[in-house]
Amino acid sequence: MSYLVLILGLATLIIGGEFLVRGAVGIAQKLKLSSLVIGMTVVSFGTSAPELIVSIKAALYGNSEIALGNVIGSNIANIALVLGITVLIFPLPVDRNSKIIDWPMMLFASVLFYVFAMTGTGSTETGGLIERYEGIILFVLLLAFITFLIRNSRKHTARLMEEDEAVVIPTSRQFIQAILFLAIGLVGLYFGAEWLLKGAVEIALDWGMEERIIGITIIAFGTSVPELVTSAVAAYRKETDISIGNLIGSNIFNIMAVIGITAIVKPIDVTENTLNIDMIWMLAIALALLPMLVIGKKITRFKGLLLLGSYIAYIAVLLLSQSPQ
Template identity: 50%
Template sequence: MDYLFLIIGFIVLLYSGDLLVKGGVALSSHFKISTLVVGVTVVSFGTSAPELFVSLDAALSGSPDISIGNIVGSNISNIALVLGFTAILLPLPVRSNSIKFDWPVMMGASALFYIFILNNKLETYEGIIFVLLLISFMVWTVWNSRRESRSMVESFKEAKYSIPVSIILLLASSLGLYFGANLLVDSAKNIAIDFGVSERVIGLTIVAFGTSVPELATSAVAAFKKEMDISIGNIIGSNIFNILGVLGVTSIVKNIQVSEAIISFDVLIMLAVSFLLFLLILPLKNGKLHRWKGVLLMASYFIYVYLVFKQ
């Protein structure tokens, strides 16, 4: 049954990713907000929902390695696997705003996370700081987009759906992503446990990959629909949400213990992959994530997974 649930989970996630893109693009047209901002905020929140529920459940049930490993592994997977795979499907143009603002926020959040866990735990007050930073990031992003849109003429496509329908699509797709991810994660976890894999490895690989499937589905669908800003914006935004939002809320609910192995190896890999993304999306003008860069990103992910299982 676990293998059947694994397949069903994938199907639900792929279909939900399609609905999320449609709803997000429609809302951006109604409110005159760029699809890049929708990708960084609304779509990223929807695709980060699985990480939130998984991390909360793991922390409350006494599995901190799965809770933290899920986020660290998911952020690595989002950049190296998801963005790499999407770039191989279709080379992705990069907006300068992604380099000048969104990437620095993601890198800054990642570095702050590393500093916070040097004492082997993530505490309540640190979670509050994360959540406040996330709120500030979202407010500034939306405000800046609205300000820039005033000087743009005929920049937005006509919305295909009304505002109520768009909101229903976003809610329905987010629910689909949550239930689909649960099916995939639970079945994958059961399969992995049968092979005697540790919680840290399960969290960093199986669970992280499962909760990254929404990002993979959404980014792939967005790329095929030529909504490139959602594809790249979704990944950067999702990583920001994972750290500031998911870990912020989870650590507020319960302090999370962090193992030395995650601090000394996995988080450093997350920082390295994030910096690699910066190098690959240069230059500041007319940057593009070519197919060969996608191959490089995917190769780095498989090397990382190999090293995790080898430890």
């Protein structure tokens, strides 16, 4: 039964990803926004929904390690695993805004996340605490960033439309259809991720894996599957702006929305291992992405192999660092 649930979840994710990309492209055209901005906002928020749900539930039940580990692990997986696999399928050209706006914002969010995690006094002597007011700061900064993206994109798209009279604006009926496709896609990703995660955890338990190891590997991967499917589908359909925007945007959303909202609901304790191992890896991989964006016109398959190798190394370090039970 677990294998059936796993397969059902994967199939639902693939179908949901196809609907999501189609809907996002239609909405971008109608609202005169670039596909990159739609990927950075609507698509990113949708694919970050599993992280938000898991983290809030974990914080409310007093499992702050799961809440933090879920976001940090997903952010590492989004760049090192998901982007790595995506460019192995189809090398991605890099938009200028990804280099000068989106990546800097992702790094800023990551550094601010680390600074907030170091401050405050949590329940452990050597750890930190992300306070409610820090969660509010993260969320307000996200709203300001989204406002900037939308205004900037609408101005840029308007200029392009003046230069190219052949640009086709979808009709109201097509716009409604795009919204419907987007909604179907988001629902498909939500339930697909739930079923895939449920099946994977049950199979892992049957194989005798420890619950802590399952959380570090399968849960973090499971909540990143929507990003993987959406980015792979977008790359296959040559909607490369959605693909890259989805991943960078999801990392920004994970920190500023997921951690921000979770901290507002309940302040988050941060352990020493999270500060000294997981967050350092997250920052290192975010920094490593910059040369891959600026060197050459594309993120090539070779760069994808490097990213994938870094994810495998991260998982190996995590597994080796676990205390024997």
